[in-house]
Amino acid sequence: MPLKRREFLKASAAAAAAASIGVNLIPGMDNKLFADAVSWEKSVCRFCGTGCGVMIGKKGDKVVAIKGDLKNPINKGHICVKGFFLHKVIYAKTRLLYPMIKRNGKFERVSWDEALDYVARRFNEIRKTDGPDALAFYGSGQAETEETYMANKLFKGCIGTNNMEGNPRLCMASAVGGYLSSLGLDEPAGTYQDIEHAELFLLVGSNTAECHPIIFERIVRHKTKNPTVKILIIDPRKTPTDQVADIHLFPKPGWDLAVLHAMAHVIIKEGYADLDFIKNHVNFKSNDGKDITFEAYQQFLEDYTPEKAEAISGVPAGDIIKAARMFGQAKTAMSMWTMGINQRTRGVWANNLIHNLHLLTGKIGVPGSDPFSLTGQPNACGGVREGGGLCHLLPGHRKVTNPKHREEVAKVWGVPVGNIQPKPGKHTIAMFEALNEGKIKGIYIMCTNPAQSLPYAQKFWKGLKEQFVVLAESFYPTATSDFADVLLPAAFWAEKEGVYGCTERRSQYMPQVLQPMGEARWDAWILRDLAMRMGFKKEFEKYRTAEDIWNEYISLTKGRDMDLSGATYARLKKERGLVWPVPSETHPGTYKRYTQGDPFFDELPEEKKKGRRMYFYGKPDGKAVVWARPAKPPAEPTDKDFPYALTTGRVLEHWHTGTMTRAVLELARAVPRAYVEIHPQDARKLGIANRDTVVVETRRGKLEIEARVIDRPEPGTLFIPWHWKEWLANLLTIDAFDPGSKEPEYKVAAARIYKA
Amino acid sequence: MDPLEKSITRKAFFKEVLGWIRQGVAEAQAEGLSPRAESVLLPPGARDCRSFLSACSRCHACVTACPHFALRVCQDEASPLFGYPMIDPRQQACYLCHDFPCIQACASGALGHWKTRFKLGTAEFDASTCLDEQQGFCQTCLNHCPHMGRAVYRDVRGRLTIAPEHCTGCGICVMVCVQDPPAIAIRAPAVPQPVPEDRQTDPSFPKPEKREA
Numbered sequence: 013m014p015l016k017r018r019e020f021l022k023a024s025a026a027a028a029a030a031a032s033i034g035v036n037l038i039p040g041m042d043n044k045l046f047a048d049a050v051s052w053e054k055s056v057c058r059f060c061g062t063g064c065g066v067m068i069g070k071k072g073d074k075v076v077a078i079k080g081d082l083k084n085p086i087n088k089g090h091i092c093v094k095g096f097f098l099h100k101v102i103y104a105k106t107r108l109l110y111p112m113i114k115r116n117g118k119f120e121r122v123s124w125d126e127a128l129d130y131v132a133r134r135f136n137e138i139r140k141t142d143g144p145d146a147l148a149f150y151g152s153g154q155a156e157t158e159e160t161y162m163a164n165k166l167f168k169g170c171i172g173t174n175n176m177e178g179n180p181r182l183c184m185a186s187a188v189g190g191y192l193s194s195l196g197l198d199e200p201a202g203t204y205q206d207i208e209h210a211e212l213f214l215l216v217g218s219n220t221a222e223c224h225p226i227i228f229e230r231i232v233r234h235k236t237k238n239p240t241v242k243i244l245i246i247d248p249r250k251t252p253t254d255q256v257a258d259i260h261l262f263p264k265p266g267w268d269l270a271v272l273h274a275m276a277h278v279i280i281k282e283g284y285a286d287l288d289f290i291k292n293h294v295n296f297k298s299n300d301g302k303d304i305t306f307e308a309y310q311q312f313l314e315d316y317t318p319e320k321a322e323a324i325s326g327v328p329a330g331d332i333i334k335a336a337r338m339f340g341q342a343k344t345a346m347s348m349w350t351m352g353i354n355q356r357t358r359g360v361w362a363n364n365l366i367h368n369l370h371l372l373t374g375k376i377g378v379p380g381s382d383p384f385s386l387t388g389q390p391n392a393c394g395g396v397r398e399g400g401g402l403c404h405l406l407p408g409h410r411k412v413t414n415p416k417h418r419e420e421v422a423k424v425w426g427v428p429v430g431n432i433q434p435k436p437g438k439h440t441i442a443m444f445e446a447l448n449e450g451k452i453k454g455i456y457i458m459c460t461n462p463a464q465s466l467p468y469a470q471k472f473w474k475g476l477k478e479q480f481v482v483l484a485e486s487f488y489p490t491a492t493s494d495f496a497d498v499l500l501p502a503a504f505w506a507e508k509e510g511v512y513g514c515t516e517r518r519s520q521y522m523p524q525v526l527q528p529m530g531e532a533r534w535d536a537w538i539l540r541d542l543a544m545r546m547g548f549k550k551e552f553e554k555y556r557t558a559e560d561i562w563n564e565y566i567s568l569t570k571g572r573d574m575d576l577s578g579a580t581y582a583r584l585k586k587e588r589g590l591v592w593p594v595p596s597e598t599h600p601g602t603y604k605r606y607t608q609g610d611p612f613f614d615e616l617p618e619e620k621k622k623g624r625r626m627y628f629y630g631k632p633d634g635k636a637v638v639w640a641r642p643a644k645p646p647a648e649p650t651d652k653d654f655p656y657a658l659t660t661g662r663v664l665e666h667w668h669t670g671t672m673t674r675a676v677l678e679l680a681r682a683v684p685r686a687y688v689e690i691h692p693q694d695a696r697k698l699g700i701a702n703r704d705t706v707v708v709e710t711r712r713g714k715l716e717i718e719a720r721v722i723d724r725p726e727p728g729t730l731f732i733p734w735h736w737k738e739w740l741a742n743l744l745t746i747d748a749f750d751p752g753s754k755e756p757e758y759k760v761a762a763a764r765i766y767k768a
Numbered sequence: 769m770d771p772l773e774k775s776i777t778r779k780a781f782f783k784e785v786l787g788w789i790r791q792g793v794a795e796a797q798a799e800g801l802s803p804r805a806e807s808v809l810l811p812p813g814a815r816d817c818r819s820f821l822s823a824c825s826r827c828h829a830c831v832t833a834c835p836h837f838a839l840r841v842c843q844d845e846a847s848p849l850f851g852y853p854m855i856d857p858r859q860q861a862c863y864l865c866h867d868f869p870c871i872q873a874c875a876s877g878a879l880g881h882w883k884t885r886f887k888l889g890t891a892e893f894d895a896s897t898c899l900d901e902q903q904g905f906c907q908t909c910l911n912h913c914p915h916m917g918r919a920v921y922r923d924v925r926g927r928l929t930i931a932p933e934h935c936t937g938c939g940i941c942v943m944v945c946v947q948d949p950p951a952i953a954i955r956a957p958a959v960p961q962p963v964p965e966d967r968q969t970d971p972s973f974p975k976p977e978k979r980e981a
Binding site for chain 2 (some may be wrong): 079080089091092093096097220221224225228229232233235241252254255256346423663664666678679681682683701702703722724
């Protein structure tokens with residue numbers, strides 16, 4: 013058929029247009045452009061505790077992309093570089109696909125039945141011969157609430173040991189201690205919404221830009237719109253967070269308690285204290301717990317004038333006064349802190365001192381004012397703090413020492429109340445020490461990597477090597493898998509459904525969009541099947557879906573301060589998370605605790621609320637506590653032999669022990685290896701050039717590592733990121749821990765450095 | 769007669785319009801291929817491309833001297849730098865060592881302590897691929913910049929910005945960028961683009977010698 017030029021052009025234009033909108037005009041033409049479009053499903057990011065909403069892009073049966081969830085109130089569509097590559101972690105080559113048992117020093121692939129029977133038999137043997145306390149569980153703030161709940165029931169309720177810990181002990185325990193002792197109940201009173209109302213941000217011991225990038229972005233966006241917003245940083249190291257700082261105080265690592273006291277001193281001296289608020293809402297207590305008067309507290313602060321604080325901490329007195337005035341003058345202020353405060357032998361005290369600043373100035377309970385602790389792990393708040401995944405806790409902010417709490421939990425679990433021991437179990441460091449000594453003979457480790465993440469790690473390898481270690485992990489090899497006797501493949505993020513609870517008390521639902529890779533299974537089902545094989549069939553056979561576990565858990569939270577009973581799966585699937593307390597299915601969630609709008613505050617009788625805008629119902633008289641804590645030095649101050657203070661931390665591109673982020677090529681290329689940051693002044697003195705190989709040595713170990721000469725740490729300070737098992741920063745860190753929270757002091761160790 | 773009023777034939781119209789499209793496609797293709805080639809940098813201490821090319825003896829002493837393996841021999845036959853030492857920052861960026869072993873090793877005088885020896889170029893963002901520009905939060909380049917906060921910083925609107933007066937062009941940002949191809953490139957104005965031989969206007973421009981296979 014002769015085709016006119018005009019017709020040909022017309023036809024080809026039409027075909028091109030049709031192809032671009034996905035219609036086939038030409039028969040037989042395979043239009044692939046829109047044939048299998050990407051479908052999006054909302055979920056929560058797997059990395060830090062910010063709790064960003066992400067959309068999982070699925071094409072066919074493969075996850076191909078991750079993007080920020082525009083409707084999520086936390087990140088409003090923004091997402092950091094780690095989250096961007098989350099889909100590549102799912103398909104990492106290092107995924108563990110089959111159950112394996114170590115025989116003659118080598119891992120052999122076995123069937124699920126064989127692996128679980130073996131573990132159940134060994135655990136029952138240990139339980140019979142050495143008692144239930146010879147068994148232990150070590151969980152994670154990355155496990156879902158449902159998973160931690162199952163482990164809790166199995167170990168505390170059925171096996172009958174309180175040796176049940178989680179890695180939040182290493183990151184959040186001091187913040188818990190701080191909240192409990194100062195405000196009476198765990199977890200922040202405010203939410204992220206306060207960021208948009210705050211006039212001043214006090215960032216203490218937090219590299220927000222690298223560790224909580226989206227919170228940092230919200231702060232930057234807020235400051236951009238309101239240039240009068242002030243940002244005040246207290247940190248011994250200059251970090252990318254400094255981009256937006258108005259003033260930065262550099263205390264010597266571990267000596268910052270005096271700085272916080274001096275700020276309180278200036279605030280009271282110069283009349284920035286809110287005397288009305290203090291009168292009605294605050295008690296003063298000395299370090300030994302005795303009530304003292306406001307005057308006595310002022311007397312105590314006389315030891316911490318800015319000049320004296322300068323002598324202790326090395327921060328110029330003028331800067332402290334300036335910072336204190338900024339804090340006092342701002343109408344609203346929000347404090348944020350993470351590991352720089354928590355991972356210390358005086359972590360609880362440091363937390364108390366931050367709360368003090370807010371209580372003295374009344375900067376709490378109003379929009380824009382809150383002492384707000386940032387969490388490092390996605391479900392440390394939800395699963396472990398609320399779910400009771402530590403040795404002294406039970407689900408719903410309950411304690412094992414309280415007989416009423418034990419009774420309530422035992423009833424729901426369907427176990428005799430005598431099964432739950434009234435004495436707290438061993439905390440993390442004690443637990444791994446008991447493993448070394450052979451007092452604990454079998455341990456179940458889930459979703460974490462203690463061989464790399466424990467302080468003074470090499471000390472605890474002995475116990476891991478000698479005792480029976482079961483490791484449920486999604487990745488292989490990890491530092492811990494070298495020591496495991498049984499490896500159980502666990503389903504990864506997006507291969508399981510469940511709930512994550514983030515820093516701001518928000519619980520968010522994650523759907524299952526993929527079938528688990530290989531023979532991997534959901535941790536909760538591994539625990540259920542193990543429990544049934546161990547002889548707890550009656551207690552565990554009722555769980556058929558994730559929702560069963562969640563419903564049982566939220567029934568336990570009814571009436572507690574962290575009431576989640578209105579947060580059903582049906583609701584969570586629809587909404588972008590709910591901020592507890594959510595006492596009923598129609599309740600929208602609570603923005604501020606202890607004040608109007610909090611269902612528990614609203615229920616209080618009028619005479620209690622009289623003359624008060626806040627009522628701290630965790631304390632007997634509803635008053636928060638300002639603590640007069642002395643400023644104690646770190647466990648290992650620097651000296652002549654070890655003149656440098658070593659601190660460890662994260663970088664933006666990697667996360668924790670690197671099992672996930674190091675599997676992503678793009679992130680691995682950005683930061684391929686560990687390094688030690690050293691100030692140019694120190695480097696010149698020691699003859700160290702950039703990229704030289706140096707040895708960093710502490711009393712516990714030494715590490716050969718590349719030097720990075722850069723003016724980020726202060727002179728006298730060294731910094732090593734801890735994500736690499738090849739350059740293991742935790743060979744150097746100290747295992748001394750806070751006597752209150754039992755959280756180890758990762759952040760300060762005395763070290764020396766020399767050229768290799 | 770006004771050229772706009774001149775009537776054109778349909779043939780001429782299509783010829784011209786399709787010509788624009790063809791040109792656009794060709795340019796886009798060239799752009800997709802070129803970022804790596806454009807990012808190739810001269811060794812530190814080179815004054816400008818022409819004097820470097822005429823003075824360098826291609827002894828590769830600097831390549832041997834470089835402790836970080838940043839200096840390497842250009843293998844790209846199409847580049848005017850073919851056979852000469854160069855830095856590809858995506859592979860390995862320059863750390864601008866304080867004692868410059870490359871300059872010390874140079875006997876020909878191609879590398880010397882010129883006034884501008886620290887500046888290898890200036891970094892430039894490609895906003896269309898930068899993660900930070902697209903609802904993301906990524907500041908890998910900023911975190912790794914040796915002059916963090918000065919050479920790369922977040923401006924008053926919170927956007928990543930480069931200060932040309934502080935940027936040394938070392939290329940560490942290009943090396944660490946998580947995007948592929950990188951969303952940041954070093955513009956080194958001293959490196960001329962290859963020009964076809966028949967359009968060679970500058971007779972003093974040294975022609976690359978083809979190595980025998």
